[in-house]
Amino acid sequence: MADAILSLQALNAHYGDFQALYGVNLTVNPGEVVAVIGANGAGKTTMLRSIAGLLRNAPEAIRWKGHLIGALRADQVAALGIALVPEGRLLFPSLSVEENLVIGGQLGRKGPWSLQRVYDLFPILKERRLQQSTSLSGGQQQMVAIGRALMANPDLVLMDEISLGLAPVIIRQIYEALPGIVGEGLTAVIVEQDIAKALSVSQRVYCLQEGRVSLEGQSQTVPRDDITRAYFGV
Amino acid sequence: MSLSVTRRTRLSTAWLIVLVPIVLLLIAAPWWAGRADLRLMGEIALYMSLAVLWNLLAGYAGLVSVGQQAYVGFGGYLFFALTMLAGLHPYAALPLVVLAGFVISAPVAVLIFRLRGAYFAIGTWVVAEVFRLSFAQMASLGGGSGTSLSPDIVRSLAEGRDAREAVAWWLALGAGMLVIGTVVWLLRSRQGVALTAIRDNELAARSLGIDIWRTKFTVYVVVSGLTALIGALIFLQKLRISPDAAFSANDWTAFVIFIVVIGGIGTLEGPILGTLVFFALRETLADLGTLYLIALGVVAIVIMLFAPRGLWGFLRDRWGLELFPLSRRVSGLAKKEA
Amino acid sequence: MDWLNAILQGTLLGGLYALFAAGLSLIFGVMRLVNIAHGDLIVLSAYIALSFGVSLGLNPLVALLLVVPTMALIGYALQRLILNRTMGEDLLPPLLVTFGLSVILQNVLLMGYSADPQNLQAGAIETASVTLGPLAVGVMPVMVFVTAVVVIAALQWMFYRTALGRAFRATSDRQDVAQLMGLNRAHIFGLAMALSLAVTALAGVFLGIRTAFDPAAGGARLIFGFEAVIIGGLGNLWGTLAGGVILGVAQTIGAKIDPGYQILAGHIVFLIILALRPRGLFPRIDG
Numbered sequence A: 001m002a003d004a005i006l007s008l009q010a011l012n013a014h015y016g017d018f019q020a021l022y023g024v025n026l027t028v029n030p031g032e033v034v035a036v037i038g039a040n041g042a043g044k045t046t047m048l049r050s051i052a053g054l055l056r057n058a059p060e061a062i063r064w065k066g067h068l069i070g071a072l073r074a075d076q077v078a079a080l081g082i083a084l085v086p087e088g089r090l091l092f093p094s095l096s097v098e099e100n101l102v103i104g105g106q107l108g109r110k111g112p113w114s115l116q117r118v119y120d121l122f123p124i125l126k127e128r129r130l131q132q133s134t135s136l137s138g139g140q141q142q143m144v145a146i147g148r149a150l151m152a153n154p155d156l157v158l159m160d161e162i163s164l165g166l167a168p169v170i171i172r173q174i175y176e177a178l179p180g181i182v183g184e185g186l187t188a189v190i191v192e193q194d195i196a197k198a199l200s201v202s203q204r205v206y207c208l209q210e211g212r213v214s215l216e217g218q219s220q221t222v223p224r225d226d227i228t229r230a231y232f233g234v
Numbered sequence B: 001m002s003l004s005v006t007r008r009t010r011l012s013t014a015w016l017i018v019l020v021p022i023v024l025l026l027i028a029a030p031w032w033a034g035r036a037d038l039r040l041m042g043e044i045a046l047y048m049s050l051a052v053l054w055n056l057l058a059g060y061a062g063l064v065s066v067g068q069q070a071y072v073g074f075g076g077y078l079f080f081a082l083t084m085l086a087g088l089h090p091y092a093a094l095p096l097v098v099l100a101g102f103v104i105s106a107p108v109a110v111l112i113f114r115l116r117g118a119y120f121a122i123g124t125w126v127v128a129e130v131f132r133l134s135f136a137q138m139a140s141l142g143g144g145s146g147t148s149l150s151p152d153i154v155r156s157l158a159e160g161r162d163a164r165e166a167v168a169w170w171l172a173l174g175a176g177m178l179v180i181g182t183v184v185w186l187l188r189s190r191q192g193v194a195l196t197a198i199r200d201n202e203l204a205a206r207s208l209g210i211d212i213w214r215t216k217f218t219v220y221v222v223v224s225g226l227t228a229l230i231g232a233l234i235f236l237q238k239l240r241i242s243p244d245a246a247f248s249a250n251d252w253t254a255f256v257i258f259i260v261v262i263g264g265i266g267t268l269e270g271p272i273l274g275t276l277v278f279f280a281l282r283e284t285l286a287d288l289g290t291l292y293l294i295a296l297g298v299v300a301i302v303i304m305l306f307a308p309r310g311l312w313g314f315l316r317d318r319w320g321l322e323l324f325p326l327s328r329r330v331s332g333l334a335k336k337e338a
Numbered sequence C: 001m002d003w004l005n006a007i008l009q010g011t012l013l014g015g016l017y018a019l020f021a022a023g024l025s026l027i028f029g030v031m032r033l034v035n036i037a038h039g040d041l042i043v044l045s046a047y048i049a050l051s052f053g054v055s056l057g058l059n060p061l062v063a064l065l066l067v068v069p070t071m072a073l074i075g076y077a078l079q080r081l082i083l084n085r086t087m088g089e090d091l092l093p094p095l096l097v098t099f100g101l102s103v104i105l106q107n108v109l110l111m112g113y114s115a116d117p118q119n120l121q122a123g124a125i126e127t128a129s130v131t132l133g134p135l136a137v138g139v140m141p142v143m144v145f146v147t148a149v150v151v152i153a154a155l156q157w158m159f160y161r162t163a164l165g166r167a168f169r170a171t172s173d174r175q176d177v178a179q180l181m182g183l184n185r186a187h188i189f190g191l192a193m194a195l196s197l198a199v200t201a202l203a204g205v206f207l208g209i210r211t212a213f214d215p216a217a218g219g220a221r222l223i224f225g226f227e228a229v230i231i232g233g234l235g236n237l238w239g240t241l242a243g244g245v246i247l248g249v250a251q252t253i254g255a256k257i258d259p260g261y262q263i264l265a266g267h268i269v270f271l272i273i274l275a276l277r278p279r280g281l282f283p284r285i286d287g
């Protein structure tokens, strides 16, 4: 699509001899929430890491606002307005909660997000602001990871399994916060294993299976059977 | 389908057939080489031994030492002490030097194995400094200015200058073969399997139940004992020892590291090739003095940055060469389904 | 009283060793790099101050204003052009490359300045002393010690209170995630090395004022700095100062027993501490 903000064209990715992605095509339109689902090992994380510039083996395959960004380093990609909430949260253990948030905004991009707004969204973080990030519960750490990405005031946020390993009530809490995050011109790609959650917050959905796109559709209308087939490859 | 695992390649079998006449030729060197050539060959054999030993330590066991001069100097000094102070015959002193090298390096290993990675490297240097300063305190061995091997000990090796030069050469050649033989044997033993596993993946090796500490300890002690032997022979050739010469970081560590890096770290052939290149360069460029050392340093850095497997690694990648039957090859396993 | 004097002198000497060590500690903390050429870079700083002294007629303490930025620039360039290419999982490349640099530096200095020992002349301040009761204390050693305390306090502040320090800590924690925050690792590493060599410049000039130096003097300085770092505990800057003081006192007491034992006594105290407290006296991070 001509006005896509992000498009992947025939994205391949390798770890040494092992190929993790095979010709993945994907488009994301401005303001949209796109869900990416798929079984463990399908290549979802690999796809997000490729977009974010952490894996740089596809210089021609990734286009952002019309420009090829596949050859850029992660810090250059970040400066263009793409933020990643990495799988497993990956906070900085020697930084306090507040420092983790502040460093997320250190590029100084203008936008609606500030320390204060992140604290408004997740009030518990304000109470814990001076603690080491490793002393928080898993759910609170996930809030820091999301807040850290928002602090960059990105145009696109990539979220990798933000509900992984969290209690259901915490997951609900985080997903309730999502509508307050997207909107306001922020585009999102949300990787999830929890299919229902992913479909409920997104407009469109892609399914990956063993490194290939096995399904693409509208989140609200795509038949459940198609998803099962695309997910498990049966 | 029958699978067989072999370490031998056709080339290495051919190489073994070539090796025997080469060794015979080398043994006969005193009859065909001049005195100066014989000395140079002896020096080459000893440097090659140091390089092969350091490579076992750093390239296989991951113990990057910059302090092996500790054992070169220790071996040299102990040899002088055993012959001159204890009155032993040189032939009796040499095995004792190896033994003492084992004994002294064991507690040293226990201590410095507490340091990891690069800090281990500097720790080995501290140990070498402790050795140097301690031997400089020993008045009976000339203190800071050192001492010479007394003429009757030199004479007890053999009658006549030519015969002595021949004996010194045979000792160096024998030590070189002992070192290479020991390293090949060690790498093909269970320890060698463990070493390769550790080098490839320390975590996986540990989960397979390989005792990493003990494997590294064994390598460190064996290498140190043999390094002490080489040290004894180096100073038997030089006939004079002093703390600065015996524990020289430049001579016994810098050159050796450059040899191994240039030749190819982590291969057995690399240090041997590296020694030959090193001496070829030295014989042609040595007049350049300091410039020669700078050039060596630059070459080593460039190789480390752009061809970290060294000259031998380059040749091997190009042509699949392997002289020593070390790496295990699986044959019979036809092309696996991609 | 002699013993008290030895302890006092050793403590002040420890300030110099802490300056040798602070740069090592910093780059290890940020990028897990151990720079074998660190000692030779200390000596290089002394030679640069010497050259500024000869060509511009500057007192070495004034020359510091030029030597510090010069060394910082050298550090940044060294890291960006050479050392960054060696950074990775494998320890061998950085170790062997900095070892190669060490040999190159020594021989370049040898060619440029010959093997003759040199000295930096700082003038009357070198011999000035104040008497504290029965003890005479040199002004210069006190100045070096105070500088060490100030440098370490400043590094500590930078590390924990500034954006640069935050970037250093984040990069040290998780290099790839720090990159996601828009921090260019290559640049951050360059800055860390620049800072390390800026401290090294201070260490080198103070060394040159205190004692004669020659192109081969670097090895011992690397070792002293390293010993201070390990005694104090990896990654702990104040511990590094304590480590330097312990080493300095061990050396002056050793020298008091017999001049030949000065250096040896320091090494032996280091080995004893390594045997009893392998993680140092005040450990912070794992090596």
Ligand SMILES: Nc1ncnc2c1ncn2[C@@H]1O[C@H](COP(=O)(O)OP(=O)(O)O)[C@@H](O)[C@H]1O
Pocket: A015, A018, A020, A038, A039, A040, A041, A042, A043, A044, A045, A046, A047
């Ligand atoms: N660092 C790595 N090295 C080698 N293989 C990897 C690495 N990371 C992921 N893989 C492999 O790539 C495939 C895709 O992984 P990933 O993208 O993490 O999947 P997902 O996020 O969908 O679970 C898997 O088969 C996984 O084993």
Ligand SMILES: [Mg+2]
Pocket: A041, A044, A045, A046, A087, A161
């Ligand atoms: Mg994943």
